[in-house]
Amino acid sequence: MAAGPLQPGDPPAIGPYRLAGRLGSGGQGVVYLAESPAGPVAVKRLHAHMSTDPRTRSVFERELRAAQRVDPFCTARIVDVDVDVDGGQPYFVSEYVEGPSLREAVETDGPRSGAALHRLAIGTATALVAIHKAGIIHRDVKPSNVILAPDGPRVIDFGIARLLDVTASVSSGVVGTPAYMAPEQLSEGALTTSVDVFAWASTIVYAATAHAPFGETSIPVIINRILNHEPDLGALEGPLRTLTERAFAKNPEARPTAQELLLGLLGGVSAPAAGGERSGGPRERAARPTSTGLSQEARPVTSTGSSVGGWPGPATATSPPSAGPPSAGSVATVGGDVRSHRRSRLIGLAAAAGAAAVVVALSVAWLVPHGTAPEARESATGPTPRKGTASSSARPSIPAVAAKAMRPSPGPLPGTKARLSADPGGRLALVAYGDYRLNPRTGRFEVDPKTRWMANSPDGWLGAEIGDDDKKALTIHDWRSDSWRVIRLPAPADGPVAWSPDGRKLLMTVPGEEVYHNRGFIVVDTATWRPKLLSIPGRTPDRFWWNHTSDGVVASSGSTFRYAVRFYDLDGRLVRELKGPFKGLVDGPVSPSGGYLVTRCTNDDNARDRLDDCVWDARSGERRGGLYVGLGGLLGWYDDDHLAVCYETDYNDATGDRPEGDTFVKDLKGRTTATLVDYVGGGDDVPFFQYAPYPA
Incomplete structure (x- = not known):
């Protein structure tokens, strides 16, 4: 632009x-x-x-x-x-994303076709997956909100379209945004992420044909066509046409999700067959209880083949399905593919859409402490279930694998331009990035798209997420056996899921009715998989985070970005309060010893010292340091004296390029002491990385 x-x-x-x-x-x-x-x-x-x-x-x-x-x-x-x-x-x-909008490009150069159109579909679907995982409905996906950047398509203006009074634009003039609205937006129906899927289909048709699928005349005519007629798909053909047709379903429940679109575009699991409602699909059937009064241990459920479009066949159980949802604390355990059941948000995850997508951002999703022996977390409740079968144990068992097998060797990372450096302190081991996950037995990376959406445990064996559609559903995936379980939570929770430093507990925030007013948190102990809800009075604007151990949590308290930090035990009792002013906690704010915490710097700190993130003494509240990360990101603590930071963005005025997207270890004054990942691509091809919880 x-x-x-x-x-x-x-x-x-x-x-x-x-x-x-x-x-x-x-x-x-x-x-x-x-x-x-x-x-x-x-x-x-x-x-x-x-x-x-x-x-x-x-x-x-x-x-x-x-x-x-x-x-x-x-x-x-x-x-x-x-x-x-x-x-x-x-x-x-x-x-700032440089490049023409899709509308400008089509008006200038004509429609897209072939590989260029497919790349556009993948990139925009990937953006919707990211937006929806954050709990946002875009509401205004259209060609002018897609920028064709040098590194691939970008979707802009997400998350703020609610500020527009859409009805104010409905007149008899030339059509604008309404040409890309879903039927439920025009008929005052309930809005879900499906409206963006419908708009995505309209945008792809425009890219392929240079016209909106329901025409571009007066708004009343367009509205009538969207509500009562089928779209004009022009010369669109092949699998992309099939996916687009499904995305145009009048019934929002019959449309695929953004993730299902992406998987279909990448040649994985395809979207549900046209006309079939998602509520009756295998994804939802698998999550239902298998017997009346389902409690902690689920009855076996197995998959019996595949249905049309690559979806797993109907689930069968040893008893009829329950008439209602499981009660809070119950667990349903299912084997097989979990991709269609996974759309919750990871902590600040920034990942590529896979090698097939033109996506430049790479995610190293989790770096975990080296030396955490997997056998230390092995369950004594029974053997690990076989792939495709349900587990009746309270916790998936962990195979006895030498810790050294979990640590990959330094060198190029498959499918990327990044090179993993030797960790000089021996503190962290890479577990996953993008579509790749480390095989704990071999120490090699293997393609596994499921990695992207799960919060991996510190030892890398388990993944966890909260569903987008059902905020009371916590899904746990055992990577080794490819089996998973669904735990019913006592209240809707807001992702992402945070693993405790020792990997034995999970923490989720319970949002309130008001803005910036979370009402408590939920802790799930992996020894029993039973959730515990703790209500916290007062104003808690940020999510809850683990303290440096697994026996307490921290959260900010107050308003207008002038917060105090409060420390609670796992019974919800206030242990102590650290007066601010603080602007807000960052992800994983407490250092391994508990001596320091890191927050976003206040505007005064930023203006005076050019700092983004400030380090404070967790007892006295005195500032001990800070870092400038620019457009990069603070990933968490490396040890008590260092933080991990994903790439610096000191802009090169001479060339207009950003620097290479290295991941650094920095001391509390912002000085670089080591490089963990060396990105050798250069230019704007910058990766983003994320780290697992640091061990106590």
Whole structure:
């Protein structure tokens, strides 16, 4: 997107960002091209007349908070948000994505076809998977919101479309966004992520034909066609046409999910057959209880072949299915493929869509402590179930494998331009990245798309996630046996799931009804798989995190980004409080010894010392250090004196390139002491990495 000049009345700067031009203006606000120490960024500021409305500001704050959790691949990553501007207009800052919009490209160069169209479909579907995993419905997917960047397509403007009053644009004029709306958006039906799948299909048809699937005449005509007629798919053909037809189902329950679209595009599990409702598909059937009054141990369920389209055949059980959902604390255990049951959010996960997709962001999903012996976590309740069968044990057993087998050798990472360096401190071992997972027996990486969506345990053997559609469903996957179980939670939980440092407990946050007001947390002990709900009074704006041990959690408390940090035991009792002001906890905030914690720096700290993340003494509250990460990311603690940081973005003014996407170990003053991953691609091909919980 090319920037135009600033207009009279535009400020010279917004916050610390100096404005260089206008990128556009819409119903929500004005988008500016701006300069930051890390390079060019896009700054979107809410219109003045919307900034004074408390409800609009509240929605803006909530949506942007969620949007910051979106995985930064195939999207424009949000890097800063300020909703507490004194007397001013809230704004947010995103990565600047250079390139034409899909609409501009089609208008200039004509429709897409062949491999180029398939790559576009994969990239945009991948973006929707990331957006939906963060609990966001885009609501405005359309060709002008797809940017054709040099490194692949990016979906922009996610998570803030709720600020637009869509009905205000419904007139008799030329069609705009309504041409890409789903039927339920036009008929005031309940909105789910399926509206984005419908809009994705419309966008792909436009890319292939240069026209909207329901025409581009007056809005009343378009609305009638969307509600009552079938789309014009033009010359679209092959598997892409089949997936698109399914995405155009009038019934939102009959549409595939974004992840199912992606898997179909990548040649994996295809979307459900047209006309079949997802609620009756194998995905939901497998998660249902197999007997009345299902409790902790589930009855065996097996898969009996495959159905049309590559889906597993109907599940059979030793007794009829229950008439209702399992009660809280119950567990259903199923073997076989879990890909269709996995769409919850990982902690800040940024991953590629696989080698087939034109996606530049690489994710090293989990780096875990070397030397954690798998046999130390082996269950004594019985043997591990065979693949495709259910487990009746309370916990999947862990095979006795030497710890050294879990540590990969330094060298090139398959399917990437990255090279794994030797860890000088011997503290971490790579478990997974992108579509690859380490085989604990061989120490080699193997393609396993399931890795992307699961929060892996520190030893790498188990994965966990909360469902998008059912927030009371916690899915546990045993990577070795390829079996999984579903635990019913006593309250809806907000992902991602956090494993305790020793890997024996899981922690989830329970959201409240109000913005920034989480009402408690849930702990699941892997010895019994029984969930425990703890209610916390007061205002808890951020999610709960583990303390440095598995016997306590931490969370921020307060409002307006001037928080205190509170420490609780696992009975929900307040142990102590550390007064701020702090701006908010980062992922995995407490150091291994419990002596330090890291938060986002306040605006004052950022402006004065050019810091993004600040390190504090966990007892006195005194600041002990800080780091500038720019458009990169703080990944967590390496040890008590060092933090792991994913790539620096000191922009190269001479070449316009970002630096290589290395992953560093830095001391508390921000000085680099080691490189863990060396990315040899150069240019804008920058990876993102993530680390597992650090051990006590």
